[in-house]
Amino acid sequence: MCKVLKMAGRPSQFEQSEVLKAAADLFWSRGYASTSAEDLLQVMGMGKGSFYHAFGSKRALFEKVLDQFEHPRIGELKAALASGQPPLEAIKIFFRSMALEPAQIKRNGCFMGNTISELSNMDSGLSDAASLRLQALERFFAHLLDQARAAGTLKNPSPSVILARYLINLWNGLNITRRMYPDPKALQDLIALQLTLID
């Protein structure tokens, strides 16, 4: 179980976090059904035996990827907060930056939203797991909004829970709308308008 303790048996030639990252990127861009086990083997750089020995099945791997995935932009948001940026400003920058990314990135959308979209009628277990991740992000937004309110920078009197749901809905929407309009200009006005609610 423990990786630092020396275990009997042949050591594995791959690093769990590395191959999981590779699998996540492929699932993210192609979705579940359109990503074949063969495709996964290739980007993960492992043989069929190792793959099924380590992860059990394509579905089990997808579950694991869902659990460990974090969207790069969310990572940046957390980093900005950790370096002292005020919560409300960090949120605004987070959403404004969604207009500016290259089209190739925009086309991937949100892994969790994609999963809900693809699998809500096909595999409620996976779809629910994705929902839970987005709900966690929503709670994180609510927490930041509470901080901003305490600091007096948030004027909107609506409950943080509702405003956080508004932000998640903005995230969900933009990850579709971004793919309709790769052009940043088409999105900047929209995002500015949306952010007036937490001005």
Place this chain on the structure above:
Amino acid sequence: MCKVLKMAGRPSQFEQSEVLKAAADLFWSRGYASTSAEDLLQVMGMGKGSFYHAFGSKRALFEKVLDQFEHPRIGELKAALASGQPPLEAIKIFFRSMALEPAQIKRNGCFMGNTISELSNMDSGLSDAASLRLQALERFFAHLLDQARAAGTLKNPSPSVILARYLINLWNGLNITRRMYPDPKALQDLIALQLTLID
């Protein structure tokens, strides 16, 4: 070509609009990749020969479905407008009703949004076709907002084009967020908050 003129040859035993509707419902609930040609044959009630003779391929059928599809709620909106309902009120009722539908309906989401989500990295032709349909809906919203503005019922001074994009983004977002929260109450407050922008 023309259906009313009698053509030589065996008459087809299916009605185009009927089988197209059946195919649309299946594509809508399962997406493109997870809907097999075999599945389609069954719900369309036709044999393999007829199917490929009439539609050429699964992809060509999907294209045709994308072109003719109209979301039932959009149909209701147009009907309400045709029967004299004021544009702005019709829009508000349209979005408020999204909270109330049964979970089974909510799980389908928006066929165009689903298509963008699934295929933007897999088949830009189909994804773009879905985008165009949503852009047409956006123009329709803009038209209604212009009417409301002319009637003096829309106070928000933002350009109709931007507000319409806001509404499309609301639609796109809700069709994901609805699947996170099948419970109407979780959605009603969100929708009410969102609609304050066109109050």
Place this chain on the structure above:
DNA sequence: TATATTCTTTACCGGTTGGTACAAATTTAT
């Protein structure tokens, strides 16, 4: 060295995939 344990390689599997070929069936026009 022997043994237990774990990972890797490779060959293989039945089922499903989207699609084709073609003859039979059914119609209209001559």
Place this chain on the structure above:
DNA sequence: ATAAATTTGTACCAACCGGTAAAGAATATA
């Protein structure tokens, strides 16, 4: 009746699907 045109049913296809089995390779412990 015959020919031309169109649709239908069926048999068939190679390619791909996710997954398994088994034997060998590499490590730790005794």
